Amino acid sequence: MRRLLLISNSTMHGRTYLEHVREALKDHLHGCRSILFVPWALQDHEAYADKAAAAFAELGIRLQSIHREDHALAAIGRADAVFVGGGNTFRLLDRLHTTGAAAAIAARANKGMPYVGSSAGTNVATLSIRTTNDMPIVEPRTFTALGLVPFQINPHYLDADPRSTHMGETREERLRQFHEEHDTPVLGLREGGWLDVRGAAMRLCGSTTARLFCRGEAPRELDPGSDLSFLLSPAPAK
Amino acid sequence: MRRLLLISNSTMHGRTYLEHVREALKDHLHGCRSILFVPWALQDHEAYADKAAAAFAELGIRLQSIHREDHALAAIGRADAVFVGGGNTFRLLDRLHTTGAAAAIAARANKGMPYVGSSAGTNVATLSIRTTNDMPIVEPRTFTALGLVPFQINPHYLDADPRSTHMGETREERLRQFHEEHDTPVLGLREGGWLDVRGAAMRLCGSTTARLFCRGEAPRELDPGSDLSFLLSPAPAK
Numbered sequence: 001m002r003r004l005l006l007i008s009n010s011t012m013h014g015r016t017y018l019e020h021v022r023e024a025l026k027d028h029l030h031g032c033r034s035i036l037f038v039p040w041a042l043q044d045h046e047a048y049a050d051k052a053a054a055a056f057a058e059l060g061i062r063l064q065s066i067h068r069e070d071h072a073l074a075a076i077g078r079a080d081a082v083f084v085g086g087g088n089t090f091r092l093l094d095r096l097h098t099t100g101a102a103a104a105i106a107a108r109a110n111k112g113m114p115y116v117g118s119s120a121g122t123n124v125a126t127l128s129i130r131t132t133n134d135m136p137i138v139e140p141r142t143f144t145a146l147g148l149v150p151f152q153i154n155p156h157y158l159d160a161d162p163r164s165t166h167m168g169e170t171r172e173e174r175l176r177q178f179h180e181e182h183d184t185p186v187l188g189l190r191e192g193g194w195l196d197v198r199g200a201a202m203r204l205c206g207s208t209t210a211r212l213f214c215r216g217e218a219p220r221e222l223d224p225g226s227d228l229s230f231l232l233s234p235a236p237a238k
Numbered sequence: 239m240r241r242l243l244l245i246s247n248s249t250m251h252g253r254t255y256l257e258h259v260r261e262a263l264k265d266h267l268h269g270c271r272s273i274l275f276v277p278w279a280l281q282d283h284e285a286y287a288d289k290a291a292a293a294f295a296e297l298g299i300r301l302q303s304i305h306r307e308d309h310a311l312a313a314i315g316r317a318d319a320v321f322v323g324g325g326n327t328f329r330l331l332d333r334l335h336t337t338g339a340a341a342a343i344a345a346r347a348n349k350g351m352p353y354v355g356s357s358a359g360t361n362v363a364t365l366s367i368r369t370t371n372d373m374p375i376v377e378p379r380t381f382t383a384l385g386l387v388p389f390q391i392n393p394h395y396l397d398a399d400p401r402s403t404h405m406g407e408t409r410e411e412r413l414r415q416f417h418e419e420h421d422t423p424v425l426g427l428r429e430g431g432w433l434d435v436r437g438a439a440m441r442l443c444g445s446t447t448a449r450l451f452c453r454g455e456a457p458r459e460l461d462p463g464s465d466l467s468f469l470l471s472p473a474p475a476k
Contacts, residue, residue, distance in 0.1 A: 091419070156404065180375075
């Protein structure tokens with residue numbers, strides 16, 4: 001049974017790393033003694049792995065970072081669970097593809113190995129990185145991602161600031177442009193929200209609503225606790 | 239002699255399309271009776287071309303849109319000048335490459351045909367689109383752009399909002415991440431600013447400072463009117 005925890009953001013303003021999802025992680029990783037960490041979205045893998053290890057140590061889970069492994073694919077093969085951390089989505093996806101880790105993680109996650117992603121790690125769990133907010137500082141061989149869920153997520157979803165005089169596109173305008181090109185639904189996950197996927201069931205969790213964008217429809221606000229399983233069916237309900 | 243006008247944003251808050259650069263356009267396009275418009279960054283080419291045509295009509299310049307041409311490359315070959323409009327940079331660059339317009343425009347601009355770019359049209363004039371703010375809704379065959387200038391631009395450059403509790407990266411953090419991967423200098427062009435390139439000379443114009451990011455150095459604020467010709471040399475001054 002597929003088990004995914006797809007988190008909008010690793011850190012809430014004023015709180016510590018992963019603090020707001022601690023209970024969800026505890027539940028999601030029940031029975032896991034260790035977790036394999038993928039730090040590739042940031043440059044400083046050592047510092048990132050140390051920070052993540054400290055957060056998981058509080059849950060009694062030993063974190064091993066893939067950048068310290070001689071054989072990345074073998075480490076994925078024996079992992080109890082995988083956590084893909086945030087940072088730059090383009091840099092992350094590039095490394096996932098060039099190492100073969102993308103396919104290896106997807107294969108294991110599709111067979112039930114718990115997957116945790118936050119921010120960029122949530123983007124890469126979806127069909128593609130076409131709805132990331134990140135700057136394309138690295139050119140990956142493809143935008144196609146792990147495809148653990150058959151829709152797109154926009155993490156750190158942000159409402160327009162009515163006071164702003166800045167002329168860049170709002171997030172909603174950007175997602176409308178995405179739908180000028182594609183049919184795939186996009187879930188805007190505000191900070192503080194995450195998705196809990198168990199097999200064919202998916203629920204919106206956290207402290208805030210999410211905003212669902214479907215092509216040709218008005219955006220819909222979804223309450224915390226909403227059953228979003230319909231987004232997991234191959235041809236999502238219109 | 240290379241003649242480029244690279245504009246951060248087409249529209250200032252509360253003003254009409256291209257109004258803030260009207261005098262600069264008049265000067266830059268002196269002697270041009272017509273301009274070829276590239277509307278590919280937005281979906282609705284007809285509406286976009288009509289809007290742009292109205293702005294250029296006030297300068298006495300007839301605008302022809304490339305999407306109405308049967309032979310795009312021939313139209314580029316005979317153009318007095320080219321204006322590449324803003325929108326989504328990925329969509330724009332994809333179309334520029336698949337049609338061959340990227341190479342054709344670059345060849346003419348490098349021989350002195352006046353080029354005007356705004357926002358996405360400014361991004362594609364640089365070495366690559368790696369410092370765009372846009373969402374990667376379309377996957378271009380490469381991030382390499384027209385290379386009319388040997389550095390990167392970040393249009394709509396935005397200072398961090400000290401009141402914000404949002405945990406997404408600030409613009410400055412994004413550009414620092416770019417320099418974790420690349421050596422190329424990046425000029426953050428705030429809204430209201432533009433670059434005037436004439437041969438080997440380049441000047442910062444407009445109503446606001448710009449922010450220059452060089453790898454391993456503290457960012458530098460540059461005043462309007464600054465001579466930025468040093469950024470045009472093949473190995474930019476460190």
